[in-house]
Amino acid sequence: MTKKDIIRLLENIATYMELSLENPFKVSAYRKAAQSLETDPRSLSEIDKFIDIKGIGKGVNEVIVEYVEKGESTVFKELQESVPAGLVQMTKIPTLGPKKIAKIYKELGIDTLEGLKNACENEEISALSGFGKKTEENISKAIDDILIRPERYAINQILKFREIIESHLSESEHVERFDVAGSARRMKETSRDIDYIVISKDPQAFTEEITEADFVKETVVSGDKKLSIIIEDDLQEINVDFRFVTEAEYYSTLHHFTGSKEHNVKMRQIAKKRDEKISEYGVEKDGETVTFDSEADFYNHFGLEYIPPAMRETGEETELDVGDIVTLEDIKGDIHMHTVYSDGAFSIREMVEACIEKGYGYIVITDHSKSLRVANGLDEKRLIAQLEEIRAINEEYDEIDVYSGTEMDILKDGTLDYSDDILKELDYVIAAIHSSFQQTEEEIMHRLESACRNPYVRHIAHPTGRLIGRREGYPIDMDRLISLAAETGTALEVNANPMRLDLSAEAIRHKDVMLSVNTDAHHTDHLDFMKYGVATLQKGLIRKDQVINTMTREDFREFINKQK
DNA sequence: GCCGTTTTCGGCCCGACTGTTTTCAGTCG
Numbered sequence: 001m002t003k004k005d006i007i008r009l010l011e012n013i014a015t016y017m018e019l020s021l022e023n024p025f026k027v028s029a030y031r032k033a034a035q036s037l038e039t040d041p042r043s044l045s046e047i048d049k050f051i052d053i054k055g056i057g058k059g060v061n062e063v064i065v066e067y068v069e070k071g072e073s074t075v076f077k078e079l080q081e082s083v084p085a086g087l088v089q090m091t092k093i094p095t096l097g098p099k100k101i102a103k104i105y106k107e108l109g110i111d112t113l114e115g116l117k118n119a120c121e122n123e124e125i126s127a128l129s130g131f132g133k134k135t136e137e138n139i140s141k142a143i144d145d146i147l148i149r150p151e152r153y154a155i156n157q158i159l160k161f162r163e164i165i166e167s168h169l170s171e172s173e174h175v176e177r178f179d180v181a182g183s184a185r186r187m188k189e190t191s192r193d194i195d196y197i198v199i200s201k202d203p204q205a206f207t208e209e210i211t212e213a214d215f216v217k218e219t220v221v222s223g224d225k226k227l228s229i230i231i232e233d234d235l236q237e238i239n240v241d242f243r244f245v246t247e248a249e250y251y252s253t254l255h256h257f258t259g260s261k262e263h264n265v266k267m268r269q270i271a272k273k274r275d276e277k278i279s280e281y282g283v284e285k286d287g288e289t290v291t292f293d294s295e296a297d298f299y300n301h302f303g304l305e306y307i308p309p310a311m312r313e314t315g316e317e318t319e320l321d322v323g324d325i326v327t328l329e330d331i332k333g334d335i336h337m338h339t340v341y342s343d344g345a346f347s348i349r350e351m352v353e354a355c356i357e358k359g360y361g362y363i364v365i366t367d368h369s370k371s372l373r374v375a376n377g378l379d380e381k382r383l384i385a386q387l388e389e390i391r392a393i394n395e396e397y398d399e400i401d402v403y404s405g406t407e408m409d410i411l412k413d414g415t416l417d418y419s420d421d422i423l424k425e426l427d428y429v430i431a432a433i434h435s436s437f438q439q440t441e442e443e444i445m446h447r448l449e450s451a452c453r454n455p456y457v458r459h460i461a462h463p464t465g466r467l468i469g470r471r472e473g474y475p476i477d478m479d480r481l482i483s484l485a486a487e488t489g490t491a492l493e494v495n496a497n498p499m500r501l502d503l504s505a506e507a508i509r510h511k512d513v514m515l516s517v518n519t520d521a522h523h524t525d526h527l528d529f530m531k532y533g534v535a536t537l538q539k540g541l542i543r544k545d546q547v548i549n550t551m552t553r554e555d556f557r558e559f560i561n562k563q564k
Numbered sequence: 565g566c567c568g569t570t571t572t573c574g575g576c577c578c579g580a581c582t583g584t585t586t587t588c589a590g591t592c593g
Contacts, residue, residue: 029566095591131584269577
């Protein structure tokens with residue numbers, strides 16, 4: 001059992017209680033308790049008394065203790081007996097909350113999505129008091145949608161949707177200014193929808209214009225202050241919301257709709273203690289509404305430093321020294337990238353020049369090793385030839401240090417793809433798993449341990465092998481890997497490619513481990529991925545001094561020349 | 565169910581919008 005299991009139990013209890021029409025504050029007490037556990041830096045084995053955690057009192061503590069000891073929960077079991085699981089499915093239908101679901105269940109005995117769909121077609125829903133034709137249509141349509149549509153989209157897909165919308169917004173004469181908000185702005189791994197804050201002199205004209213665009217499938221809500229549409233790209237579709245605001249409100253609204261919910265709740269509690277009230281229109285004090293010229297001003301108003309969007313997740317970020325947390329400006333080099341030698345699209349020189357553009361002081365060229373044939377991995381002879389070319393190119397540039405490295409395969413049996421005799425010639429060695437993902441956790445951990453213990457391996461690339469929304473990655477004992485990394489002086493990578501973000505923010509949060517954040521670029525355009533990697537570090541509340549590539553050019557040189 | 569520099573009861577973040585009503589409940593972000 002892990003902490004995650006307990007968190008899931010508490011969240012399930014909250015959902016089931018909500019559907020039993022329990023006191024909403026009791027429901028939210030369970031959600032808060034789950035959140036407190038999540039935010040607590042300790043692992044399950046390190047927590048001896050749950051009741052000492054803020055947000056966990058007598059009641060929730062009993063539930064947790066029983067669950068930890070017996071592996072089951074009486075409270076949850078009883079809820080499951082009284083609340084059909086199908087009702088939980090119904091909570092996914094927008095506009096259907098616990099009250100309406102309970103009513104449908106109580107009065108019509110409907111407890112499945114299919115049953116609900118039938119009832120809509122038979123006009124049984126609109127016959128209920130408080131429900132009308134419109135509600136019935138909406139429910140019916142929403143059921144069709146949830147059956148075909150994923151609940152959340154991976155950040156990679158979100159970026160594609162954003163390009164469509166943002167190129168329209170940039171060109172529209174009715175848009176003075178806009179910013180993306182919501183989880184997309186916070187660069188979450190996945191998002192349910194996309195939000196924009198827009199200043200427009202004529203929201204109605206903007207609405208007419210965009211709803212005519214061919215990528216718009218449907219208009220959901222259309223008012224003076226808000227527009228909600230569904231857009232489509234290939235076969236995928238997603239909700240996009242626009243909030244129309246005045247210049248003065250802009251940053252308050254941007255902050256409000258950037259969230260997260262938990263962050264906003266925390267900010268409002270801070271405001272309340274000062275007899276102030278935060279809304280999307282500003283901060284109300286003594287009946288007057290204060291507005292701001294930037295989000296930094298907003299935070300400063302409350303005596304806080306600017307908190308970057310990516311960090312605004314649990315609320316905990318309002319309580320720590322944000323200045324210690326890594327930012328994009330702190331990143332001085334990219335130490336994992338590919339060239340035409342293996343499966344990259346550009347030459348060493350082209351990668352070097354693109355990195356100079358980025359202002360980096362150093363980079364490491366890390367092409368694939370010989371066993372990764374699909375990626376045209378380098379055998380020893382080509383590797384040495386590349387090393388010589390890198391040395392020569394490095395001589396030509398004063399503004400950047402170019403190091404020779406490799407992204408070497410950790411083979412199935414735990415041996416490494418190059419011998420130590422070869423590795424010692426290189427400046428920087430990365431090891432990674434690219435094969436046999438179906439092995440057991442023990443076999444995978446044996447491979448990772450063997451790489452960590454090699455004296456030349458500096459870091460482990462994309463340690464779990466996951467692809468967001470596409471594959472889980474191989475089985476791994478994260479606590480063990482982190483302690484191995486610490487013991488052997490090996491860094492773990494946060495791969496900045498938005499399909500990977502591996503390690504995840506969740507995996508690194510509150511962990512005292514050395515990390516390395518890299519784009520793994522196979523194209524010069526991929527060098528821009530760094531911001532997603534940094535966002536992941538920020539969500540993990542990672543300090544600058546935990547990240548190898550925040551080192552200055554000189555420190556990195558010294559680091560390279562030093563034995564591991 | 566949780567919490568307390570307003571401390572053992574009473575409040576728990578706040579406001580907008582929709583669809584249903586005829587003044588508002590429910591839902592959402």
